[in-house]
Amino acid sequence: MIDLHLIKALHTAAGPRTLDVRLTLPPGEVLALSGPSGAGKTTLLRLLAGLSRPDGGFLQVEGQVWYSHERGQWLPPQRRPLGFVFQDYALFPNMTVRENLAFAAEGQPQARQIIDGLLELLELTELAPRRPAALSGGQQQRVALARALARRPRLLLLDEPLSALDLATRLRLQQALADIHREFKLTTVLISHDPAEIARLATRVVELDLGQVVRVGPPVPVAALGTTVGGRVVAVLPGGHLRVQLGGSATLVEVPAPTGPPYAPGDELALSLAVVPARRD
Numbered sequence: 001m002i003d004l005h006l007i008k009a010l011h012t013a014a015g016p017r018t019l020d021v022r023l024t025l026p027p028g029e030v031l032a033l034s035g036p037s038g039a040g041k042t043t044l045l046r047l048l049a050g051l052s053r054p055d056g057g058f059l060q061v062e063g064q065v066w067y068s069h070e071r072g073q074w075l076p077p078q079r080r081p082l083g084f085v086f087q088d089y090a091l092f093p094n095m096t097v098r099e100n101l102a103f104a105a106e107g108q109p110q111a112r113q114i115i116d117g118l119l120e121l122l123e124l125t126e127l128a129p130r131r132p133a134a135l136s137g138g139q140q141q142r143v144a145l146a147r148a149l150a151r152r153p154r155l156l157l158l159d160e161p162l163s164a165l166d167l168a169t170r171l172r173l174q175q176a177l178a179d180i181h182r183e184f185k186l187t188t189v190l191i192s193h194d195p196a197e198i199a200r201l202a203t204r205v206v207e208l209d210l211g212q213v214v215r216v217g218p219p220v221p222v223a224a225l226g227t228t229v230g231g232r233v234v235a236v237l238p239g240g241h242l243r244v245q246l247g248g249s250a251t252l253v254e255v256p257a258p259t260g261p262p263y264a265p266g267d268e269l270a271l272s273l274a275v276v277p278a279r280r281d
C-alpha cells in the first residue's frame with residue numbers, strides 16, 4: 001500500500017502553480033498518469049523517487065515513511081527500493097548489458113541468479129555482452145526495464161518508457177511489461193499519453209492538470225479503443241508533443257508527435273483516439 005499527499009510549488013508557463021496530489025495505491029496497482037504537457041506528471045514521479053524534494057505532505061510505502069514534512073523525515077533516493085525507467089533509457093554507455101544489470105543488483109543475495117533470470121525474461125541473454133550503443137531502441141529499453149527490476153524494487157516508476165519506440169516495438173514491450181507485472185506484481189506508476197497502452201497495462205488512470213488531480217477512473221477496455229480520426233496540427237509543443245485540431249471540429253487534443261519527420265502547423269495526421277470514462281473524486 002502506498003499512501004501519499006505531495007505538495008510542490010511549480011513554476012509553469014502560466015505562472016506559479018502548486019502540485020497537490022493525494023493518492024492511495026493498493027499493492028500491485030498499475031496506476032497511469034495522464035494529462036496535458038506541463039500538468040506535473042514527471043514532477044510527481046520525481047517526488048516519488050526522491051529526485052526532487054516536496055514542499056509539504058507525506059509519502060508512506062508499505063508502512064515505511066519515505067517523506068514526512070511534519071516529522072522532518074526524508075529518505076534519500078538511493079535508499080528508496082524503486083526502479084525508474086525513463087523515455088531515453090539512461091543506460092550506462094561504458095558497461096555491457098550484463099554489467100548494467102550487475103551494477104543495479106549489487107549487494108543483493110543471489111545477484112547472479114536474479115540477473116540471469118531477468119536476461120531470460122526480457123530475451124536479452126544473447127545480448128548480454130553488448131554495450132548499449134550496439135542495441136536498437138527497443139532492446140535498450142528492455143535492458144532499462146531489466147536494470148530497474150534488478151534492484152528488486154517495491155515500486156516501479158515508468159516515465160513514458162515506450163514513447164520513443166515504433167509501434168511494433170512498443171506493442172512487444174507492452175506485452176513484456178504486462179508479463180513482468182504478472183510475474184512480480186509490482187506496484188507501478190506509469191506516465192502515458194496512449195489510451196491503448198493505458199488500457200493494456202493500467203488498473204486505474206489519474207488525470208492531472210496544472211498540478212491537480214482532475215479525474216480518476218478505470219481505463220477504457222482495449223476492445224472499445226481504436227477509433228481513427230483525422231486531425232490538423234495547430235501547434236508544436238515542447239517535449240515532442242503536438243496540439244491537434246480534430247477532424248474540422250473545434251476540439252483540440254495534445255498528443256505525443258508520432259515518430260517520423262518533424263511535424264509543423266498545418267500538417268494533417270491520423271489519430272487513434274479513445275475517450276476514457278472517469279468519475280470525479
Ligand SMILES: Nc1ncnc2c1ncn2[C@@H]1O[C@H](COP(=O)(O)OP(=O)(O)OP(=O)(O)O)[C@@H](O)[C@H]1O
Binds near residue numbers: 009013037041
Ligand atoms: N523543479 C521544478 N520546480 C518548479 N517547477 C518545475 C520544476 N520542474 C518542472 N517544473 C514546472 O512544473 C510544470 C510541470 O512539469 P512536468 O515536467 O512535471 O509536466 P508533465 O506533466 O510531465 O509534462 P510533459 O507531458 O510535457 O512531460 C511545468 O510547467 C514545469 O515547467
